[in-house]
Amino acid sequence: MKIAWIGTGVMGESMAGHLMDAGHELFVYNRTKSKTDNLVKRGATLLNEIKDAPEFAEVIFTMVGYPKDVEEVYLGENGLITTAKKGQVFVDMTTSSPNLAEKINTKFLKVGAYAFDLPVTGGDVGARNATLSIMAGGDKKVFEEVVLPLVEKLGKSITYFGEAGKGQYAKLANQIAIATTMISVAESFKFAKEVGLDLDSFFKTVSTGSGGSFSMTSYAPRILKGDYEPGSFVHHFIKDMKLALEECEKMNIKLPGLETTYKVYNELEEIVRKTNGTQAIAKWYDI
Numbered sequence: 001m002k003i004a005w006i007g008t009g010v011m012g013e014s015m016a017g018h019l020m021d022a023g024h025e026l027f028v029y030n031r032t033k034s035k036t037d038n039l040v041k042r043g044a045t046l047l048n049e050i051k052d053a054p055e056f057a058e059v060i061f062t063m064v065g066y067p068k069d070v071e072e073v074y075l076g077e078n079g080l081i082t083t084a085k086k087g088q089v090f091v092d093m094t095t096s097s098p099n100l101a102e103k104i105n106t107k108f109l110k111v112g113a114y115a116f117d118l119p120v121t122g123g124d125v126g127a128r129n130a131t132l133s134i135m136a137g138g139d140k141k142v143f144e145e146v147v148l149p150l151v152e153k154l155g156k157s158i159t160y161f162g163e164a165g166k167g168q169y170a171k172l173a174n175q176i177a178i179a180t181t182m183i184s185v186a187e188s189f190k191f192a193k194e195v196g197l198d199l200d201s202f203f204k205t206v207s208t209g210s211g212g213s214f215s216m217t218s219y220a221p222r223i224l225k226g227d228y229e230p231g232s233f234v235h236h237f238i239k240d241m242k243l244a245l246e247e248c249e250k251m252n253i254k255l256p257g258l259e260t261t262y263k264v265y266n267e268l269e270e271i272v273r274k275t276n277g278t279q280a281i282a283k284w285y286d287i
Contacts, residue, residue, distance in 0.1 A: 002027070003150070004057035006050055006073060007094070008035050010230060011120070011127035012063040015093070018130050018153045019061075020044065027056045054083040059150065063093040066239055070096045074104045074115070086112030089146050093134075095119045095175070095240050098165035098247070101137060105164035114142045117164060118151060119171035121178075123218065123231035126155070133157040135174070137167030172247060175240040179261035181215040182281050189223065190285040199224055199287075219279040223287060230277035237278045238265050 004027040005016035012030075016039055020026045028036045029047040040046050047053055050073055053060045060080060062073055070092055074080050080090060090108060092101070092115070101117035108115040116138035126132040132155035136143055143160055151158055161170045188211065192202045203224060207216050222228070241262040248255055264284050265273070272280050 001025070001059065001150075002057045004029070004047065004053035004060040005039075005044075005063075006030070006053060006060065007063040007065075008039060009063070009065075010124050010233070012093075013038060014124070014127040015063065015132075015154050016044070016061070017042070019150065022153045024150075027053060029053065049078060050080060051078050051083045054080060054085055054088055057088075059089045059091065059146065061091045061093060065094070065236065067094075067097045067100050067243070070094050070104075071100060075107060081107055081111070084108060084111050084113045088113045089142060090115045091118050091147055091151075092116065093118050093120055095171050095236070095243070096168055097243055098137075098168040098172070101168050102163075102165040105138065114139050114146075115164065116143060116147055117167040118147070119167055120155065121171065121174050122155070125218065125231060130154055131156045133174075134159070135167040135170035136160045137162060137164050137169075168243075169247070172240065172244040175237070176244055176255065176258050178215060178237075178278075179241055180257040181213045182219070182278060183257070183261050183264070184211075184213070185215050185220055185223075186281045186285045186287065189220065189282065189287045193287055219277075222277070222279045223282040228272075228276040228280045228283075230275070232278050234265060234268060234273045234276050234278055234280055238262065238273065241265070 002025045003019055006029045008016060008028055008030045016026060020042060026044040027047050028039050028044045029050055030036045036046055064070055064073055105115045118134055118136050120132040120134050122132040134151055134155040161167055192199060203220050244258060268284055272283060
């Protein structure tokens with residue numbers, strides 16, 4: 001199958017590579033062209049513009065940064081909507097706005113194309129190892145026939161949640177869970193440090209007990225090594241939490257844990273927010 005992939009960043013490059021490994025012909029685009037070099041060396045074809053993707057591919061995947069980027073890629077004056085054809089399938093794997101996912105789906109249905117929201121969780125490790133958890137929203141029949149066989153190459157847990165936008169709602173709920181566990185990891189290590197415990201020993205004990213979590217297992221070792229390279233960028237996580245808080249406001253829901261985590265991450269220095277991974281919460285706590 002001919003597949004286009006737009007957005008070959010920290011996770012996108014690995015994910016697109018898995019589809020190449022499965023034997024699909026790949027076309028790639030990234031705003032910073034150098035980030036497509038590895039895939040092009042492996043045989044992918046570089047696209048000059050985003051709107052070229054529907055001219056070459058049957059299924060188009062996107063994984064960009066922010067909802068405004070998603071809207072530009074799909075609905076902008078040089079976006080995918082300008083060249084989309086009847087029967088084509090578009091899969092956005094960015095964590096974005098549920099309302100925007102619904103809007104994109106409506107616009108693409110008018111030209112006979114199908115748009116899906118399939119945000120993921122699992123970070124750079126999950127992307128590299130094809131063990132991501134994937135949350136899906138969109139047309140169920142087309143999802144099962146076209147999208148599912150492809151994304152099975154990218155993840156281990158794939159769940160269909162319903163119509164357009166439901167994948168994004170599921171991802172935001174997931175980010176709320178991560179928000180509070182990142183706080184718990186940081187605060188437990190801060191306490192352990194202040195009372196003089198050996199942090200490596202503390203990690204080995206707590207990670208295998210009732211205090212363990214994905215965040216503890218995945219990010220605590222990086223904190224202990226002083227490794228703040230992004231598996232998931234702080235500024236993207238802040239974006240996710242903001243989206244969740246906006247939905248909470250619409251529904252008049254109060255989530256103090258989420259609000260606290262959002263506040264803490266926003267208080268990190270700007271350079272940290274833009275360049276570090278989410279484990280950089282340790283810097284706020286001075287661990």
